[in-house]
Amino acid sequence: MGNTSSERAGMGQEKAHRRDSRGTKEGDRPKILMDSPEDADIFHGEDIKAPLEKEEFIEWRPDLETSEKVPALDRPTVFRWTGAGKEVYISGSFNNWTNKIPLIRSQNNFVAIVDLPEGEHQYKFFVDGQWTHDPTEPVVTNQLGTVNNIIQVKKTDFEVFDALMVDSQKCSDMSDLSSSPPGPYHQDAYVPKQEEKFKSPPILPPHLLQVILNKDTGISVSIYKRHRICVVNMTGLIIMLSFYEMI
Known part of the structure; x- marks a missing residue:
């Protein structure tokens, strides 16, 4: 009998402990959910975000409709x-x-x-x-x-006229571009630099060194007198003109 009563008492304590532990677990859970706003957002986060997404879509939709309505051209x-x-x-x-x-x-x-x-x-x-x-x-x-x-x-x-209009607009845009090279422009005369000037006159070409005019041809005096060649006076002006043409 003593053992039976002690066993019953032990079983009663275990049941009470289970009830207390079960009650603590069940009672603490809603307290945590109600006291913590973060836990409440876990379950209601989707419901909160859904209206926001709908509002954003509603605000974006009129812009889409207005962009689609393009006025027709006459x-x-x-x-x-x-x-x-x-x-x-x-x-x-x-x-x-x-x-x-x-x-x-x-x-x-x-x-x-x-x-x-x-x-x-x-x-x-x-x-x-x-x-x-x-x-x-x-x-x-x-x-x-x-x-x-x-x-x-x-x-x-x-469509053909629209294409021609686009082409004409492109051509007009290209015509605005100047064909002159970039850079500043002015009306001042060009002044050559000192190093660009020649320090000495150019060298006379070799074929102008040997002048054959007014020279003796090596023919004997008698023949030279009978067949006298017309002598042309080689003036400095003719030489300068020939030299200028060679340049």
Whole structure:
């Protein structure tokens, strides 16, 4: 009996110790999580960062949308009226049919150049006070039954002109560059340095040392008198001219 009671007492102490230890572990864990802000960030870090990333994406998205919206360029479009008439005007959906644009008379027709945005446009001619359309050009009938001419302005139709414009801009940029070498320029006369001057006149070439004019040819006196050679006076001026030509 004594052993049994002692064993029960020992088992009770072990159970109590286990409860205390279990209670300490379970009780200390929430205390650490609640008291330490760093531990709380471990579990809620992703939830905190997610709204920040969303805000940054929302702030960045309008910039992306604005950068994608590039204003369309107006394209010069030629309108031509080949029929008869004294005064010809044009109007269309591109100006909401509010005003009439005059056409300039050429030799055989009337011409006008209007800058239109890309897309589809309806137009009509006003010839000598009457509205009419050009039957040789594409037409369309609206809901009211009115027949209008139609034109499609495409970007691809002007790619050649855009390329030529880019080339002309590059050529104009290159023309701004001077072909002269770099460095300062002035209008002062060039003064040669002392070491560039010749200290003595140049040496006479060897073929000018032997002058054959006005010299005896070695012929006998009789023959020399009969066949006298015309003697040319070798002046200093002729020698100097010959020397100048050799230089």
